[in-house]
Amino acid sequence: MAIRFRVLGAAGSDNALHVEIDSGHAVSRLLFDCGEGCLGALAPSDVLAIDHVFFSHFHMDHVAGFDGFFRMNFAREGNNNRIWGPPGTGKILHHRFRSYLWNLHENLGATWRVSEIGETEVQTWRHELPEAFETAHEEAAMVREGRVILEEEDFIVEAMALDHLTVSMAYKVTEKTRWNIDPERLAALGMRPGAWLKSLKDPVALPDDAMVEGRRAGELRAELLVATPGDSVAYLTDFLLDEAAAAKLVPWLSGCGHVVCESQYRVADVELAQKNYHMTSAQVATLARDAGVKELVLFHVSGRYVAEERAALLEEAREVFPGARFPEGWM
Structure with missing residues (x-):
């Protein structure tokens, strides 16, 4: 696994942050803020592949490039049309979606979800392109566990509200701890590598009391698995x-x-x-x-x-x- 990141935009101009979390079998792409001209530094395929957009706040220099992002992605189908931001995000993004003329949209099936980060919960609204984004469909609020707002298979995203005479949201992306097999310990036990090692890393698929290679899975985990903490990157601005x-x-x-x-x-x-x-x-x-x-x-x-x-x-x-x-x- 690896975290790669790139600051977009030039010195003295609008900026943004593009983050990629590469698990080895998939890459998740996150965008933090979207200043004017920032997306020009990315290939169109990279813009089309962004899974989540996180806004710190909605001053112009942090959102002026959103029209370009939305123009490229408004009809994108799937579950990766996600936008996050501080209190007020839901109302602002609904107005933004509705600010365009929609009359060629009926056969397009994109769904967008906008999440507003509060101190104790995250409120999300669903917006449908076939409806011309007419209605913001309120979904059940998610209670926050600590500062976590998003948990994926390979990483988590946390958020913290800071003061910029409005809420400016800081974010931190952290890879989850990786569990690797210690090859020297494996050899010392006289055991051979195989598909069973992948199952050993998953206590749900292979409970501790299950037998594998003549040993209890829990005992083998304690002897063979080595924890490697994941990398992390934080984004802080305007406070x-x-x-x-x-x-x-x-x-x-x-x-x-x-x-x-x-x-x-x-x-x-x-x-x-x-x-x-x-x-x-x-x-x-x-x-x-x-x-x-x-x-x-x-x-x-x-x-x-x-x-x-x-x-x-x-x-x-x-x-x-x-x-x-x-x-x-x-x-």
């Missing part, structure tokens, strides 16, 4: 990083593999950052250091800075957290 936010974020991000985080302002512009509920380079780097993350990727940098100033912004972050970098192609 005030005060003491209350840091108190929530540090434990949540602890040990995260990759944190993609806005860095709108340089240290000298801290008053602007506070006024506009954004962050400085040093604040972001301090968060990464305190959370013990492996890598910090700075993005969503203010267009007020020229290239030399952006380079200085990065150095400010590296003074606090040496593992900070810009997306590829930004320097």
Whole structure:
């Protein structure tokens, strides 16, 4: 398994984050925000293959590219037409769907689901293209378990509400723990590889008291299976990083593999950052250091800075957290 990610858009312009989770037998593709022009960096086949779109909030610079995404995918059939966002997402997306003229849609069968992330539950509405998206069909709310909003076979997505004078949703994608066979232990037991090893990894298919190769499955699991924690990537943008936010974020991000985080302002512009509920380079780097993350990727940098100033912004972050970098192609 592997997580691959790419920041879309240029320095000083709208940005987005494209994430792929490759399990070895399938690839799931997630898009976080959809700024103007961001999808141009992806091949059309990649845009058509996006399974979930997650919005942090609905300021223009985070949603201006959605029309392009929807134009390519509005008639896509299947269960991968999913959109997620903070409170208010349901109403905003319903208006967005209804803002087009639909008169050639009757034979098209696409279904879209829009989920609104609350503190204790996730509310979802179903929208049907054959109905010209006339009605938002409310579905049963899902009670949140902790911060988890989505659980798939190979990964989970968590969300946290932050303050940008509106809710700005932060997201974290984590691969599930992988269980691998230790070949040395297998050889030491004098056992040969075979199809039974795949079943051994699944306690539902093969209960602990079941017999396999002359041994109880539970005993073999304890001797042969080695846990490998999955990778993780977090997406944070547009919020005030005060003491209350840091108190929530540090434990949540602890040990995260990759944190993609806005860095709108340089240290000298801290008053602007506070006024506009954004962050400085040093604040972001301090968060990464305190959370013990492996890598910090700075993005969503203010267009007020020229290239030399952006380079200085990065150095400010590296003074606090040496593992900070810009997306590829930004320097």
